Amino acid sequence: MDSSAVDPFAHFESWMAEATKSEPNDPNAVCLATCTPEGIPSARMVLLKGLDPRGFVFYTNLESRKGGELAANPQAALCFHWKSLHRSVRVEGAVEAVSDAEADAYYASRARGSRIGAWASKQSRPLESRFALEKAVAEYTMKFGLTEIPRPAFWSGFRVVPRRIEFWRDMPFRLHDRQVFHRDGAGWRVEALYP
Numbered sequence: 001m002d003s004s005a006v007d008p009f010a011h012f013e014s015w016m017a018e019a020t021k022s023e024p025n026d027p028n029a030v031c032l033a034t035c036t037p038e039g040i041p042s043a044r045m046v047l048l049k050g051l052d053p054r055g056f057v058f059y060t061n062l063e064s065r066k067g068g069e070l071a072a073n074p075q076a077a078l079c080f081h082w083k084s085l086h087r088s089v090r091v092e093g094a095v096e097a098v099s100d101a102e103a104d105a106y107y108a109s110r111a112r113g114s115r116i117g118a119w120a121s122k123q124s125r126p127l128e129s130r131f132a133l134e135k136a137v138a139e140y141t142m143k144f145g146l147t148e149i150p151r152p153a154f155w156s157g158f159r160v161v162p163r164r165i166e167f168w169r170d171m172p173f174r175l176h177d178r179q180v181f182h183r184d185g186a187g188w189r190v191e192a193l194y195p
């Protein structure tokens, strides 16, 4: 790989395009790791919903466990794994909130049921019964009727602004190919790692 010529975002997009063809579902699924200020990590899956040279965007409930951890410690890591391609991408960086306009636009693009679900779910907090969730969905369905559904103030997106992006490819005998892009001023420095 010619280090100076390669843009890691373009490289990521070409891998994502291949994964979109070969994965059975959710090629944009990615494991998101966050960490408390005390250094206790947690990880869960999210869906990548935006990508541009600023970074990798996902959406969630700001009052969830991940939302709380990111508010207290705005650093994250992402790990994509495309089994069908035998490839993985790791991203690390600081996290920033997306703009209200960006979150509004994405929220408006979601299915009506998903928009209602965002209102009804107190994500990551104890659920007394499935009925309580179904009741909340019914109540918000009635409340909004056929009107526009505004984005809840507690639901928005985060952008992981990468300082490191690693591309991993399976190779025979576990002699895998690892290319790491480190942010370097306005550009990127590339290095290869032992597998």
Ligand SMILES: Cc1cc2nc3c(=O)[nH]c(=O)nc-3n(C[C@H](O)[C@H](O)[C@H](O)COP(=O)(O)O)c2cc1C
Pocket (backbone or CB within 6 Å): 026, 029, 042, 043, 044, 045, 046, 047, 048, 058, 059, 060, 061, 064, 065, 066, 067, 123, 124
């Ligand atoms: C494939 C997949 C995609 C998911 N996408 C999202 C997502 O985009 N946003 C989200 O908040 N939760 C998503 N979830 C649910 C999360 O994994 C998790 O259960 C939830 O966000 C609560 O996490 P937390 O308690 O660590 O905040 C997804 C789960 C799976 C399995």
